[in-house]
Amino acid sequence: MKVHILDDWFDTLRHLPSYQKLDGHDVTVWTDHLTDEAILAERLKEAEVLVLFRERTAITKGLLERLPKLRLISQRSVYPHVDVAACTAHNVLLSSNMHSDTPSYAAAELTWGLILAAMRQIPQQMASLRAGLWQMGVGKTLRGRVIGLYGYGRIGREVAGYARAFGMKVVWWGSPEGRARALAAGETVPESREAFFAMADVVSVHVRLKPETRGIIGPADFAAMKPGAVFVNTSRSGLVQKGALLEALNAGHPGMAAVDVFDVEPMVDANDPLVSHPNVIGTPHVGYVTEDELELQFSDIYDQINAYADGAPIHMINPEVWKG
Missing domain, CATH: 3.40.50.720 (NAD(P)-binding Rossmann-like Domain)
Structure with missing residues (x-):
């Protein structure tokens, strides 16, 4: 699957052990942050999977309308930055492990x-x-x-x-x-x-x-x-x-x-x-920004991608879009 990872500002993720879980996927990592939705949509037009780096980029109805190939958004924790209704309307599954078992x-x-x-x-x-x-x-x-x-x-x-x-x-x-x-x-x-x-x-x-x-x-x-x-x-x-x-x-x-x-x-x-x-x-919202925490979070995120690719998605927020 064509996976795009957004907002990895310090190019951290590809150097963590969990990144190997994406072997076999076509992965693009973006290390900058775009605020112009039109430019962002052009960048992501081929994406089948979006990986979100917490709440750094908002996923809006307008953005989703410009991403016809998108099928999965994989992230971790709460999702006030994601328009879930728009995801559902565009048949995009949101998977998010709410990590109820461990604190940050x-x-x-x-x-x-x-x-x-x-x-x-x-x-x-x-x-x-x-x-x-x-x-x-x-x-x-x-x-x-x-x-x-x-x-x-x-x-x-x-x-x-x-x-x-x-x-x-x-x-x-x-x-x-x-x-x-x-x-x-x-x-x-x-x-x-x-x-x-x-x-x-x-x-x-x-x-x-x-x-x-x-x-x-x-x-x-x-x-x-x-x-x-x-x-x-x-x-x-x-x-x-x-x-x-x-x-x-x-x-x-x-x-x-x-x-x-x-x-x-x-x-x-x-x-x-x-x-x-x-x-x-x-401090500039660095509460979760440690190598150890990112390894834990993104390991879960990659597991969600692989589960979707295997036809058995997990941690579905809007399961009604999954057709099986």
Whole structure:
């Protein structure tokens, strides 16, 4: 099958062991990112299979209409960037392993790295040293402080383990179902949402972005946070009401943010008010970008391609298009 892999910006995938699973297919790897849909469609006009690199390229109705040979889109995890109805209308199968069995350890580790960086002012201290100014301020010790984890899921629970290893107290918030699971597991859930945000020295969000979770965190939540607290988001920017974090930082509640996700991605505007804010530590959506994580993810993606080629597709999101 003619397989096109999109947005492999650092030409990583062909050098990982799992790439051998594509032996026998006609594979093209694209290492750039196209925003012009017409140019992208021309590039992909012969593609029978598209491999998506997470959410880097949106698969729209307009794009699908220009890809008459496309039969399969193979990816991993959630798919807000894919027009599933349009896929179905054009007889394109979407296969996506939702990996319900394992957390993203890479995302959890980056979360912890951002927490340490924010609390100990690591980027600022590095910049001060390189400027010949020695120390620039005083950080905070994590031991004995409170971390509030919003979302009782796999990544959140992994971060909780790191927090406990550092001697932090862990409290939880989230959906009613999530809070119930946390309580059943013997975890601490504050008496109210306001209390959760007010008591935490660090709040870290670990929730999937869905229509019902878009904008779940807003001005009232930030206003409840301590002036010295840190807000961390390695999940999705859309979980926070648009503009609310910037306004909150300017108001001093919370005192700092550490984020890996932005409203516009790729974020290439160095003057963006959030990117350039003195109280923000930012990384360019690299939570999942490790060799180990990509090997795990793309091994699943290639398995989906081979299963389709063998006439027994797996992880079908729109199985109604499969004719057998």
